Amino acid sequence: MANKKVYVVGHKNPDTDSICSAICYAHLKNKASQTEDYLPRRAGEINQETRYVLEYFGIEEPPYIDDVSPQVKDIDIRRVPGVEDGISLKKAWYLMKSTDVVTLPILKNERLEGLITIGDIANSYMDVYDNKILSMAKTPYINIIETLDGELLTGDSNELFSHGKVLVAAANPELLENYIEAGDLVLLGNRYETQLCAIEMGAGCIVVCEGAGASLTIRRLAGEKGCTIISTPHDTYTAARLINQSMPIRYFMRRDKLITFKTDALVETIKLVMTRVRHRDFPIINRKGKYVGMISRRNLLGMERKKVILVDHNEKTQAVDGISEAEILEIIDHHRLGSLETMAPVYFRNQPLGCTATIIFQIFSEMGLEIESSIAGLLCCAIISDTLMFRSPTCTPADKAAAEELAKLAGIHIEQMAVGMFAAGSNLANKTDEEIFYQDFKKFTSGEIQFGVGQISSMNKEELKEIKERVLSYISKSCNEKNDDMIFFMFTDVMEESSELIYYGNGAQELVAKAFGVNGSGASVFIKGLVSRKKQLIPELMTAMQE
Numbered sequence: 448m449a450n451k452k453v454y455v456v457g458h459k460n461p462d463t464d465s466i467c468s469a470i471c472y473a474h475l476k477n478k479a480s481q482t483e484d485y486l487p488r489r490a491g492e493i494n495q496e497t498r499y500v501l502e503y504f505g506i507e508e509p510p511y512i513d514d515v516s517p518q519v520k521d522i523d524i525r526r527v528p529g530v531e532d533g534i535s536l537k538k539a540w541y542l543m544k545s546t547d548v549v550t551l552p553i554l555k556n557e558r559l560e561g562l563i564t565i566g567d568i569a570n571s572y573m574d575v576y577d578n579k580i581l582s583m584a585k586t587p588y589i590n591i592i593e594t595l596d597g598e599l600l601t602g603d604s605n606e607l608f609s610h611g612k613v614l615v616a617a618a619n620p621e622l623l624e625n626y627i628e629a630g631d632l633v634l635l636g637n638r639y640e641t642q643l644c645a646i647e648m649g650a651g652c653i654v655v656c657e658g659a660g661a662s663l664t665i666r667r668l669a670g671e672k673g674c675t676i677i678s679t680p681h682d683t684y685t686a687a688r689l690i691n692q693s694m695p696i697r698y699f700m701r702r703d704k705l706i707t708f709k710t711d712a713l714v715e716t717i718k719l720v721m722t723r724v725r726h727r728d729f730p731i732i733n734r735k736g737k738y739v740g741m742i743s744r745r746n747l748l749g750m751e752r753k754k755v756i757l758v759d760h761n762e763k764t765q766a767v768d769g770i771s772e773a774e775i776l777e778i779i780d781h782h783r784l785g786s787l788e789t790m791a792p793v794y795f796r797n798q799p800l801g802c803t804a805t806i807i808f809q810i811f812s813e814m815g816l817e818i819e820s821s822i823a824g825l826l827c828c829a830i831i832s833d834t835l836m837f838r839s840p841t842c843t844p845a846d847k848a849a850a851e852e853l854a855k856l857a858g859i860h861i862e863q864m865a866v867g868m869f870a871a872g873s874n875l876a877n878k879t880d881e882e883i884f885y886q887d888f889k890k891f892t893s894g895e896i897q898f899g900v901g902q903i904s905s906m907n908k909e910e911l912k913e914i915k916e917r918v919l920s921y922i923s924k925s926c927n928e929k930n931d932d933m934i935f936f937m938f939t940d941v942m943e944e945s946s947e948l949i950y951y952g953n954g955a956q957e958l959v960a961k962a963f964g965v966n967g968s969g970a971s972v973f974i975k976g977l978v979s980r981k982k983q984l985i986p987e988l989m990t991a992m993q994e
Contacts, residue, residue, distance in 0.1 A: 450483050451483050451484070452484050453485045453754040453776060454488045454515065455486065455487050455488065456509075456758070456767055457469045457757075457759045457760060458762070458765035458766065458889065459765055460885050460889065461489055461497070462833070463497045463828060463833070464804055464832060466493060467497070467826060468758040468803040468826075469759075470487045470822075471804065471822050471825055472485075472779060475807065475816060476756070478816055485756070486510075489509045490513070490767040492885075494872060494886040496832060496868050499868055500824075500825065500828040503824070503864075504821040504824045504857075512767055515768070516713050516714065516768070516769030517715075517772060518710065518712060518714060519709065519712045521751055522742055522746050522750050524741070525548070525741050525742065525746070526739075526740045529551075529553065529554030530551055530696070531553070532553045532696060533587060534695065535586075535590040535692060535693045536695075536696060536699070537689070537693065538590075539568060539696050540565070543568075548741070549727050550563070550728040552730050553697070553700050557738060558737055558738060560700075561697075563696045563699060563701070564727070567700070567701070571694075577612075578612040578614060580691065580694070581608055581690065581693070582611050583698075584694040585607045585695070585698075587606070587608075588652065590693040591690065595677065595679035595686055596680060597654070597677045598678045598679075599675070600660065600666060600676040601675060601676040602652070602677075612631050613690060614626060614627070614632075614634070615634045615635075616636075623641065623648070627645055629649035630651040632690075633645045633650045634653075634654045635654070635683075636657065636659060636683065642661060642665050646669050650674055652677065653675075654677045654678075654679055654686060654690075655677070655679070656683045658679070658680045661676050661678070706720060707729065707732050708729055708730075708732070710732070710733050711734070721747075728741045728743050729741065751774075753769075754774050755775050755776065756775075756778070756779070759781070759782075761795075762787065763787050764785075764786065764891065765785075775793050776793060779797075780797045781800045781801070781805075783986075801839060801842040801846040802829055802833035802846055804827075804849075805826075805845055807826060808826050808849045809845075820856055821857070823853040824853070826849070827849075827853035827857055828868060830850040831850060831868060832868060835939070835941050837850075838944050839979045840976075866906070869905060869906050869941060872904065872905070873904070873910045874910075880917050880920060880921040884901060884918055885901070886903070887901060888901040889901075889980070891989075893992045894993070896933070898934065898952070899925070899926075899931045899934045900935045901918070901934070902936070902937040903939070905939070905940065906941050915938055918936055919970065926952055933950065933953070933955040934950070935959075936950075937984065944975075944978050945973065945975045947972070947974075948974055950972075958991050961994070
């Protein structure tokens with residue numbers, strides 16, 4: 448049995464800590480577990496600083512995941528085998544009974560051609576058809592042989608009964624000459640005269656009942672006339688009753704307006720469809736358009752929610768979409784307690800440190816697990832990024848000690864790595880205004896107020912000035928599109944340990960003045976010592992909002 452998947456994911460608009468912590472914690476969990484597959488994922492686009500770090504250590508970026516709501520592929524899909532459209536109604540019926548299903552998918556080259564239900568077959572038995580229905584359905588002789596438990600005496604079982612009617616030869620040969628026409632299928636007994644009459648009248652097939660055979664003369668004549676001979680052990684009444692069951696299911700299957708679902712469809716979506724239609728089963732199609740299996744309403748009862756571990760956040764507004772419908776197993780974070788609620792108790796490790804990667808380093812040490820050089824490098828760079836190379840007030844002695852030990856394991860120099868990382872992160876020449884704006888952007892709520900906070904850090908003053916102009920041109924658009932009440936953006940000079948804070952929205956300027964005791968000019972204010980969004984900016988804004 449395949450291991451269950453657990454997604455390890457950081458917040459939207461991920462920074463280096465969010466991405467590196469997801470990769471490293473998934474790696475740690477896989478080393479410690481044999482029953483689950485822990486898969487790192489990202490909930491947004493990777494910024495240039497993070498990409499620089501991943502490329503430096505030769506690590507692939509995690510695949511993107513936009514929603515962790517349950518999908519069709521999370522349901523126990525029944526692997527109902529598909530059938531070809533030429534099988535008989537009788538065979539389809541017995542397949543349904545033996546596999547305990549009420550719907551059979553009809554496939555061609557693994558793609559869905561149609562459906563037939565047990566109700567469709569029952570209706571075919573009850574409907575009154577004329578005696579030409581078998582030829583109208585272009586019934587293969589092999590189907591007739593199988594349905595009648597018969598034996599082919601002459602002819603080709605792969606040919607079709609495609610014109611003529613079905614009749615029972617109950618009269619004497621003289622009267623039969625008035626009824627039998629070219630191409631007909633005649634049910635008869637072992638009387639030589641009746642068999643001879645049917646063949647001479649041009650019958651396309653004769654079915655000899657009660658296990659009777661046909662003489663060599665009859666077989667030879669049938670061969671010359673192109674007449675197929677089938678022998679069945681059933682009596683004439685039983686054969687007449689069964690023969691319509693030999694018709695191919697293609698004649699009765701549903702081809703149009705089939706309701707199918709793709710494997711990546713959200714369960715909430717298919718629930719709405721299921722409430723509007725009365726079908727028992729629904730076919731599932733993969734991304735390549737090939738049939739996968741069937742689901743019914745009953746399958747939704749056993750649906751498993753996606754299993755998720757959150758790193759570097761515990762705010763619902765920052766989490767991947769659909770988090771309320773996922774099963775959160777763990778949260779590893781270093782931020783304030785947010786708005787997430789869980790259905791069951793979870794392992795929640797939240798420490799007042801400068802970086803989530805520091806916590807993960809501690810867990811490696813506590814479990815006595817070896818840290819490979821590339822993993823050590825990712826953890827070290829996450830700490831460098833989140834603590835602004837130990838200049839942020841969020842940085843603790845534990846963060847610095849962890850980074851120094853990890854740097855040794857990774858074989859890197861912290862100062863040199865920091866220069867390369869921050870230079871890559873602030874090199875935004877090829878980015879759009881929108882990409883720059885959201886590369887490190889988080890949303891928060893305080894009471895009924897919703898606000899966003901972005902941050903860009905650099906060692907280059909001129910670069911910060913250029914980026915500021917582009918952010919200013921986009922901030923009003925973002926505020927209106929995202930329905931935020933206010934937006935704040937920090938332009939942090941790493942070397943001078945200070946930030947220029949720009950603000951937008953009704954009451955934003957007054958809020959900044961209240962929080963920091965400084966009045967800005969125009970749309971921004973310079974605040975010495977402000978470098979941390981988490982520890983300095985957010986708490987002061989929240990306090991000011993509540994006063």
